[in-house]
Amino acid sequence: MLPIQNLLQIDKTLPVPVYLQIANGIVSIIKQGILRPGTLLPSSRKLAELLKIHRKTVIAAYDELLAQSWAETVPRKGLYVSQCLPEIRPRAILPIKLVIDYPATTGFEVAEKKSSYYIPYIARKERLSINEGFPDTRLAPVDLLIREYRRFANYKFTSKFLAYGPSQGSENLRNELSRFLSDTRGLHVSPANILITKGAQMAFYLVSQLLLKNGDRVVVGDPGYLGASEVFENAGADLHFVPVDENGIDTEAVEALCKRKKIRLLYVIPHHHNPTTVTLSSVRRMHLLELARKYQFAILEDDYDYDFQYSSSPILPLASVDHSGQVIYVGSFCKIIAPAVRVGFMVAPENLINQATRLRKIVDRQGEQLLEEAIANMLKNGDITRHLKKTNKIYHERRDLMCDLLEEKLSGKLTFKRPQGGFAIWASYAAGISPALVAEKARQLGLLVPSGEKYYHEKQKRYDEVRMGFASLDEKEIREVVEILKRSM
Amino acid sequence: MLPIQNLLQIDKTLPVPVYLQIANGIVSIIKQGILRPGTLLPSSRKLAELLKIHRKTVIAAYDELLAQSWAETVPRKGLYVSQCLPEIRPRAILPIKLVIDYPATTGFEVAEKKSSYYIPYIARKERLSINEGFPDTRLAPVDLLIREYRRFANYKFTSKFLAYGPSQGSENLRNELSRFLSDTRGLHVSPANILITKGAQMAFYLVSQLLLKNGDRVVVGDPGYLGASEVFENAGADLHFVPVDENGIDTEAVEALCKRKKIRLLYVIPHHHNPTTVTLSSVRRMHLLELARKYQFAILEDDYDYDFQYSSSPILPLASVDHSGQVIYVGSFCKIIAPAVRVGFMVAPENLINQATRLRKIVDRQGEQLLEEAIANMLKNGDITRHLKKTNKIYHERRDLMCDLLEEKLSGKLTFKRPQGGFAIWASYAAGISPALVAEKARQLGLLVPSGEKYYHEKQKRYDEVRMGFASLDEKEIREVVEILKRSM
Numbered sequence: 001m002l003p004i005q006n007l008l009q010i011d012k013t014l015p016v017p018v019y020l021q022i023a024n025g026i027v028s029i030i031k032q033g034i035l036r037p038g039t040l041l042p043s044s045r046k047l048a049e050l051l052k053i054h055r056k057t058v059i060a061a062y063d064e065l066l067a068q069s070w071a072e073t074v075p076r077k078g079l080y081v082s083q084c085l086p087e088i089r090p091r092a093i094l095p096i097k098l099v100i101d102y103p104a105t106t107g108f109e110v111a112e113k114k115s116s117y118y119i120p121y122i123a124r125k126e127r128l129s130i131n132e133g134f135p136d137t138r139l140a141p142v143d144l145l146i147r148e149y150r151r152f153a154n155y156k157f158t159s160k161f162l163a164y165g166p167s168q169g170s171e172n173l174r175n176e177l178s179r180f181l182s183d184t185r186g187l188h189v190s191p192a193n194i195l196i197t198k199g200a201q202m203a204f205y206l207v208s209q210l211l212l213k214n215g216d217r218v219v220v221g222d223p224g225y226l227g228a229s230e231v232f233e234n235a236g237a238d239l240h241f242v243p244v245d246e247n248g249i250d251t252e253a254v255e256a257l258c259k260r261k262k263i264r265l266l267y268v269i270p271h272h273h274n275p276t277t278v279t280l281s282s283v284r285r286m287h288l289l290e291l292a293r294k295y296q297f298a299i300l301e302d303d304y305d306y307d308f309q310y311s312s313s314p315i316l317p318l319a320s321v322d323h324s325g326q327v328i329y330v331g332s333f334c335k336i337i338a339p340a341v342r343v344g345f346m347v348a349p350e351n352l353i354n355q356a357t358r359l360r361k362i363v364d365r366q367g368e369q370l371l372e373e374a375i376a377n378m379l380k381n382g383d384i385t386r387h388l389k390k391t392n393k394i395y396h397e398r399r400d401l402m403c404d405l406l407e408e409k410l411s412g413k414l415t416f417k418r419p420q421g422g423f424a425i426w427a428s429y430a431a432g433i434s435p436a437l438v439a440e441k442a443r444q445l446g447l448l449v450p451s452g453e454k455y456y457h458e459k460q461k462r463y464d465e466v467r468m469g470f471a472s473l474d475e476k477e478i479r480e481v482v483e484i485l486k487r488s489m
Numbered sequence: 490m491l492p493i494q495n496l497l498q499i500d501k502t503l504p505v506p507v508y509l510q511i512a513n514g515i516v517s518i519i520k521q522g523i524l525r526p527g528t529l530l531p532s533s534r535k536l537a538e539l540l541k542i543h544r545k546t547v548i549a550a551y552d553e554l555l556a557q558s559w560a561e562t563v564p565r566k567g568l569y570v571s572q573c574l575p576e577i578r579p580r581a582i583l584p585i586k587l588v589i590d591y592p593a594t595t596g597f598e599v600a601e602k603k604s605s606y607y608i609p610y611i612a613r614k615e616r617l618s619i620n621e622g623f624p625d626t627r628l629a630p631v632d633l634l635i636r637e638y639r640r641f642a643n644y645k646f647t648s649k650f651l652a653y654g655p656s657q658g659s660e661n662l663r664n665e666l667s668r669f670l671s672d673t674r675g676l677h678v679s680p681a682n683i684l685i686t687k688g689a690q691m692a693f694y695l696v697s698q699l700l701l702k703n704g705d706r707v708v709v710g711d712p713g714y715l716g717a718s719e720v721f722e723n724a725g726a727d728l729h730f731v732p733v734d735e736n737g738i739d740t741e742a743v744e745a746l747c748k749r750k751k752i753r754l755l756y757v758i759p760h761h762h763n764p765t766t767v768t769l770s771s772v773r774r775m776h777l778l779e780l781a782r783k784y785q786f787a788i789l790e791d792d793y794d795y796d797f798q799y800s801s802s803p804i805l806p807l808a809s810v811d812h813s814g815q816v817i818y819v820g821s822f823c824k825i826i827a828p829a830v831r832v833g834f835m836v837a838p839e840n841l842i843n844q845a846t847r848l849r850k851i852v853d854r855q856g857e858q859l860l861e862e863a864i865a866n867m868l869k870n871g872d873i874t875r876h877l878k879k880t881n882k883i884y885h886e887r888r889d890l891m892c893d894l895l896e897e898k899l900s901g902k903l904t905f906k907r908p909q910g911g912f913a914i915w916a917s918y919a920a921g922i923s924p925a926l927v928a929e930k931a932r933q934l935g936l937l938v939p940s941g942e943k944y945y946h947e948k949q950k951r952y953d954e955v956r957m958g959f960a961s962l963d964e965k966e967i968r969e970v971v972e973i974l975k976r977s978m
Contacts, residue, residue, distance in 0.1 A: 016870065024871070064875075067878075067879045067882070068875065068878045068879060068882075069878070069882055102677065102678050102679070102682060102838070103811065103812060103813060103814030103838045104814070104838055104839060104840075105814055105838050105839070105840045106787065106814040106815070106837065106838045106840060106841050107781070107782065107785065107787075107813040107814045107815045108700075108753075108785055108786065108787050108815065110699055110700065110840060110841050110844050111699050111700070111702075111844065112844065113699070113844050113847045113848050113851075134652065134653070137647070137648040137649075137651035137652050138648055140647070140651050142641060142642045142647055142651070143642055145638070146635070146638050146639055146641075146642050149634070149635050149638050150635055150639075152631060152635075153631045153632055153635050158626070158629070158631055159626040159627055160626075161829060162626035162629050162631070162827035162828065162829045162830070163623065163626050163827070163828055163829060164623070164828045164829065165829060188591065189591050190591070193591060197853075198687070198853035198854075199853060199854055201851075201852075201853050201854040202852060202853040205851060205852050205853065210599055210600050210602070211597075211599065211600065213600075230851060231851050234848075234851045264597075292596070293596065296596065296597055297597065298595065298596075298597050322592065323592060324592060324596040325592030325593070325594055325595040325596045326595070326596045326597065338651035338652070339651065339652055339653045340650060340651045340652060340653065340654060340855075340857070340858040340859060341651070341857075341859075342853065342854070342855065342856070342857055348595065349591070349592045349593055349594050349595045350593060350594070351593075351594045351595060351599060352594075352595050352599050355599050355600065355601065355602050358602045359602050359723075362602075362690075362694060362719060362720050362723050363690075363691065363694050363852060363853075364686075364687035364688060364690050364691040364694065364831065364852075364853070365687075365688055365690040365831070366829075366831065367831070368829070368830075368831055368857055368860065369829040370829060370830075371857065381505060382513070386553075386557065389556070389557045389558070390556045390557065393556070393557075393558060
């Protein structure tokens with residue numbers, strides 16, 4: 001018999017399981033023509049002995065060969081290399097072309113989607129980075145997520161969640177969210193009022209496609225979150241800007257605008273306005289609701305930062321005191337779990353949710369059900385609440401350290417107001433200090449800092465404000481970062 | 490000291506880990522006011538003894554209390570209930586309202602998205618179901634997916650994949666796909682020609698939004714896949730139909746149409762046309778490419794079924810012999826892994842991929858990176874190829890069994906041609922047998938069967954054809970299903 005053991009190499013340090021190494025090894029020997037069709041393979045006991053491994057591992061390898069049709073069992077004789085070997089792979093009908101032959105452009109015209117705000121994704125090379133205010137991915141509860149996924153593998157309900165599911169999102173998640181929103185935000189809605197989306201981004205998109213026609217007027221704060229404005233403009237919106245002060249967007253300016261023009265939609269970040277981190281005051285919230293009723297516009301309330309509060313209690317959403325169905329409330333787990341975990345939600349009256357669900361079905365049919373079920377269970381068993389408590393404590397400490405150090409080391413060079421929550425500080429550089437130059441110097445020292453150009457819709461004469469994310473830096477990194485900033489000014 | 494052990498209930502059979510049961514139990518005792526702020530907690534050694542559990546478990550519980558600020562350490566004394574207890578939850582500023590108070594409709598008008606094809610998701614109650622042709626979720630490689638997720642938890646690269654990523658999709662996945670498409674389909678493209686989407690559905694959506702203006706003409710086969718037509722109509726398309734015979738869509742009819750009218754886009758399923766399961770012949774493929782060049786229209790090639798072939802080798806995609814950039818190729822992992830795993834891709838010249846990437850960023854920013862990385866690795870290590878081999882073998886057997894039984898037991902009642910691959914059989918009922926009546930009878934016997942009404946765009950006088958999915962039924966179920974069908978005719 002063939003000394004098969006000499007042809008099989010097993011390496012227990014490889015990530016590929018041993019049984020697969022054996023199965024793949026045998027397939028490769030068959031493919032090379034060394035083991036011919038109809039050859040008897042050694043018994044599992046024999047091969048286990050030869051290879052000095054457990055017999056069960058060999059049995060698993062043989063099962064794999066059977067499943068892939070490389071081997072066949074002959075009753076009372078043993079396992080043979082199949083007489084009819086599986087087709088290895090379809091052969092190209094044309095000789096292999098070089099990639100370069102693929103057409104460079106289409107043979108028909110393509111609509112140009114222009115976007116002045118579009119910033120392509122760039123992988124960071126710098127060791128340290130002050131970002132625009134993201135959570136620390138090192139704190140993401142990956143273990144808990146994986147525990148949920150593992151649960152799926154063990155239970156029968158996997159099949160259910162792996163088949164097509166509802167375009168409105170997981171029923172369990174909508175039930176749990178209904179409870180969570182009521183407990184944390186005084187927002188008492190039924191699961192029928194909730195649509196699960198891919199992050200807040202998809203909620204902006206669906207709302208824009210449903211509510212905006214070409215030329216419809218949309219009000220946003222300036223400075224503001226350009227990522228949302230881009231979605232409104234893509235839907236044909238005519239953007240109108242109102243100023244932002246320490247109490248949030250200026251609702252007097254909104255009223256003045258409403259008196260002159262028909263407004264369709266107003267976009268507002270009620271907690272920690274991006275970029276300036278201010279919270280919309282209760283008085284202005286009531287004023288906004290009154291204006292929405294009077295002038296019949298919709299409010300898109302982007303409360304992505306509600307769950308991160310360090311100095312004071314959050315103010316309940318506009319949606320929780322809206323009796324006339326004017327407010328569309330948007331939230332997300334992207335900040336709570338991790339930016340790459342793309343699960344968000346929108347809350348609105350049922351007729352809008354139904355239309356948004358129809359459109360969502362056309363856009364991408366449904367969300368990631370397994371992920372939605374995992375998050376539902378993490379809400380149910382309290383994991384999300386515990387994780388929020390932990391991370392709030394950590395981010396609170398980081399905010400304090402960053403603010404203390406900036407005040408101590410960079411006094412006179414920049415000013416800021418301690419943010420009450422969220423992930424970033426809004427800092428003004430002193431006269432004569434250019435954010436772009438600081439960014440350039442810091443980059444040479446291995447630190448990425450925003451250069452201050454992406455916050456205003458209307459072009460400024462000069463930029464002297466920068467949004468500085470602190471949440472994704474640990475204590476040591478914050479100390480380093482402030483040191484480098486100091487050397488860059 | 491308080492007999493704390495009597496107040497704590499530990500149940501090792503619960504899914505909640507014991508340390509969390511202890512931590513949660515203590516929090517609950519604190520909340521009830523039984524343990525007051527400033528109370529000394531028993532030492533971990535002491536509590537472990539009292540509860541008869543390992544001391545490490547108690548330490549983990551105490552760490553949790555510390556992390557959540559319910560307890561604080563006093564050096565050289567021990568652990569105390571915190572003097573300042575964490576805020577339990579923000580209180581509603583208004584008395585709790587009933588859900589029923591939430592506005593039933595919006596206070597502004599919402600665009601009605603009508604869709605004649607829209608079929609809301611309905612959870613199945615019947616025990617057995619002949620679906621429209623889906624893979625068997627019981628065969629989904631969930632274990633392999635979970636193995637990949639677990640890998641993320643162990644390695645440093647988790648942070649990278651948890652942060653914001655590229656809107657074009659995971660670089661690793663695009664690299665692996667470029668290799669996979671070349672190996673399996675003779676489609677030699679660079680990763681720059683690939684956009685990762687949420688299933689084939691999102692590719693249809695992005696292409697429609699970029700290529701179609703109101704009134705643009707789109708050609709589809711009739712009968713055809715209404716799910717795609719719905720997307721074209723949503724973008725304002727004017728649908729034109731061509732017949733489908735045993736060689737796929739009738740390209741002579743396409744040519745006749747092109748001579749009369751300007752066509753913008755043609756949608757084709759080259760393998761196992763949905764619903765009729767026919768494969769587009771090589772001659773017609775060449776004819777289509779020639780027509781696309783001559784009349785300057787785009788071809789949307791939906792090759793979702795390429796990897797499931799039982800009787801013959803697949804024919805290479807139109808995209809692999811397209812030299813003028815007319816073809817947009819779409820594929821998906823939803824059939825390979827599971828319908829709920831929403832990862833698909835489109836392949837096209839770079840200018841179209843760039844525009845589609847910009848639009849995708851606006852729609853939902855990016856895909857599920859962890860999932861994309863998991864699939865990239867499953868392609869790399871051969872898991873996908875092995876899984877395809879296994880499932881092809883199983884589906885092949887199921888096709889044969891289902892066809893054999895239908896021929897044997899229902900001879901004279903229905904006719905069909907054995908499909909060469911895919912997940913379904915296209916059957917014509919004999920004159921006098923109504924699919925709707927059969928569906929109704931079968932439903933009473935616990936079996937869901939399509940009633941034959943969702944395949945034609947143009948209303949038919951009568952329906953006598955039904956698409957019967959066999960892939961998600963195992964041997965026993967196939968035997969039962971045919972038996973019930975027989976009793977229903």
